[in-house]
Amino acid sequence: MDDIIKVSGLSFKYDSIDVLKNISFNLKVGDYVGLVGYNGSGKSTLIKVILGLLKPYSGNIILFGKPQEKFNLWNKIGYMPQNISLLNPVFPATVEEVISLGLLSAKKFPKIITNADKKIIDGALDYLGIADLKKQLIGNLSGGQQQKIFLARALITKPELLILDEPSNALDSTSREQFYMILDELNKKNKTSIILITHDVGQIGKYASKLMYLEQSILFYGSFLDFCNSDKMSKLFGTDSQHIICHQHD
Amino acid sequence: MNFITIFQYGFIQRAIITGIFVALLCSTLGLFLVLRRLSLIGDGLAHISFGGVALGLFLGVFPIYTAIPIVIIGALIILALMDKIKIYGDAAIGVISSVGIAGGVILAGISNGFNVDLLSYLFGNILAISTGEMYLSIVLSVVVLLAISFFYYDLFSITFNEEYARVAGVRVKVINVMLVVLTAITVVLSIRVVGIMLISAFIILPSVTALQIAKGFKSAIIVSTITSVIAVILGIIVSFILNIPTGAMIVVVNFIFLLFAIGYKKIASR
Numbered sequence: 001m002d003d004i005i006k007v008s009g010l011s012f013k014y015d016s017i018d019v020l021k022n023i024s025f026n027l028k029v030g031d032y033v034g035l036v037g038y039n040g041s042g043k044s045t046l047i048k049v050i051l052g053l054l055k056p057y058s059g060n061i062i063l064f065g066k067p068q069e070k071f072n073l074w075n076k077i078g079y080m081p082q083n084i085s086l087l088n089p090v091f092p093a094t095v096e097e098v099i100s101l102g103l104l105s106a107k108k109f110p111k112i113i114t115n116a117d118k119k120i121i122d123g124a125l126d127y128l129g130i131a132d133l134k135k136q137l138i139g140n141l142s143g144g145q146q147q148k149i150f151l152a153r154a155l156i157t158k159p160e161l162l163i164l165d166e167p168s169n170a171l172d173s174t175s176r177e178q179f180y181m182i183l184d185e186l187n188k189k190n191k192t193s194i195i196l197i198t199h200d201v202g203q204i205g206k207y208a209s210k211l212m213y214l215e216q217s218i219l220f221y222g223s224f225l226d227f228c229n230s231d232k233m234s235k236l237f238g239t240d241s242q243h244i245i246c247h248q249h250d
Numbered sequence: 251m252n253f254i255t256i257f258q259y260g261f262i263q264r265a266i267i268t269g270i271f272v273a274l275l276c277s278t279l280g281l282f283l284v285l286r287r288l289s290l291i292g293d294g295l296a297h298i299s300f301g302g303v304a305l306g307l308f309l310g311v312f313p314i315y316t317a318i319p320i321v322i323i324g325a326l327i328i329l330a331l332m333d334k335i336k337i338y339g340d341a342a343i344g345v346i347s348s349v350g351i352a353g354g355v356i357l358a359g360i361s362n363g364f365n366v367d368l369l370s371y372l373f374g375n376i377l378a379i380s381t382g383e384m385y386l387s388i389v390l391s392v393v394v395l396l397a398i399s400f401f402y403y404d405l406f407s408i409t410f411n412e413e414y415a416r417v418a419g420v421r422v423k424v425i426n427v428m429l430v431v432l433t434a435i436t437v438v439l440s441i442r443v444v445g446i447m448l449i450s451a452f453i454i455l456p457s458v459t460a461l462q463i464a465k466g467f468k469s470a471i472i473v474s475t476i477t478s479v480i481a482v483i484l485g486i487i488v489s490f491i492l493n494i495p496t497g498a499m500i501v502v503v504n505f506i507f508l509l510f511a512i513g514y515k516k517i518a519s520r
Binding site: 048051052053072074075077079081087088090091092093094096097098100101102104105107109110111112113135137 | 285400401402403404406407410411413414415416417418419420460461464465466467468469470
């Protein structure tokens with residue numbers, strides 16, 4: 001099985017307003033897709049529909065060879081939602097407790113966090129260089145530190161597919177570069193497939209193997225090189241802007 | 251009066267045992283409810299239980315037996331209003347609780363007005379708890395506490411972030427139904443301890459106290475349960491000595507603990 005995600009003829013409406021129209025694409029093992037588009041273009045909605053958080057109006061989604069509505073292998077997917085800013089600042093959870101939630105998808109009833117699990121959590125914290133935050137309350141951390149905690153939670157089951165919704169928003173430039181390097185390593189070494197929603201087309205172009213440009217429907221889906229040579233994208237961004245974006249990649 | 255002799259009274263022993271179990275229940279469930287901004291569901295379900303108790307008294311049946319199914323049905327309707335009809339949680343609670351109160355008032359009216367029994371459920375009377383009620387409270391409390399411990403990580407996950415919980419394979423709808431059913435049972439069990447009017451304080455106060463000083467989620471549950479149990483024991487003893495209503499005294503002790511916790515937090519953060 002080469003296709004991790006197979007989407008065909010997917011549409012979604014909020015009330016009667018079209019948000020996604022006739023979306024079709026495949027994501028293969030090891031693909032690293034930068035999902036870009038303007039605010040309100042449907043990027044987060046597409047991810048939520050793929051994950052079953054929203055019901056599609058029409059179309060089919062196959063995840064790891066199974067129809068989305070029957071899919072239950074959640075430990076294969078690591079997800080980092082966008083709404084980290086909505087985190088309740090007084091929620092009394094330690095970093096260790098938050099990351100432990102990532103392990104639930106691999107557990108059967110009754111779900112228990114064992115000593116072996118705690119070692120896995122320690123390993124994830126070490127890998128991301130945040131071991132000293134283990135006993136801190138999540139609400140006391142900076143936005144950037146919280147982003148790393150949620151990345152650790154998404155990575156903890158060593159998922160085959162990582163879906164990250166604007167993960168680098170709260171990071172400073174050094175941390176952002178480090179963050180992209182970690183994803184790059186996961187993609188290249190472990191063949192982890194990645195979908196990353198971002199506004200930073202230039203930055204993601206350095207790492208992603210494919211770009212998907214969404215504006216209700218898919219306007220472009222292909223390699224970064226093809227993106228740079230696309231007349232359609234030249235018209236959309238303007239030749240100069242496209243040149244600047246593509247130049248960052250050199 | 252010798253302090254130790256207080257504990258030799260059978261009704262005090264029953265009150266303390268029942269109170270401890272109900273305190274454990276309310277404080278544990280309360281933390282999940284408060285953090286999910288559903289604090290007032292306890293209040294709403296207590297109002298529905300007024301209708302259930304009135305129905306029991308009207309039919310001549312032990313009121314807890316009528317209150318439990320009616321409160322569970324009310325809780326499920328609140329959940330359905332929020333989930334299916336997309337009514338805000340507080341509005342859904344308001345709608346169903348007012349119907350519960352209205353039903354109780356109508357039944358009380360048909361049976362020629364409020365009687366003493368109905369008022370004892372409104373304000374609670376932990377010192378009048380029978381041995382049968384005590385055993386019922388223990389059994390149901392153990393069932394609810396076991397359910398919470400078996401589904402602890404699912405409940406924690408949904409409380410932290412419902413969207414993420416779904417992608418982690420948690421059956422969110424099932425767990426949500428379980429949470430409101432457990433809350434419904436807890437509310438009905440608490441009626442005799444603190445009364446319909448004060449149940450929400452039993453659910454909210456220990457959790458809010460814990461949130462001031464807890465160092466983690468498990469730590470919050472531990473702080474919440476310890477303060478709640480101590481408040482029940484102190485409340486029963488003080489109310490017996492001073493001859494004042496027990497349910498209200500327990501709430502006052504809980505409130506004093508909250509003030510201490512806020513003071514401690516202020517000092518610790520300096």
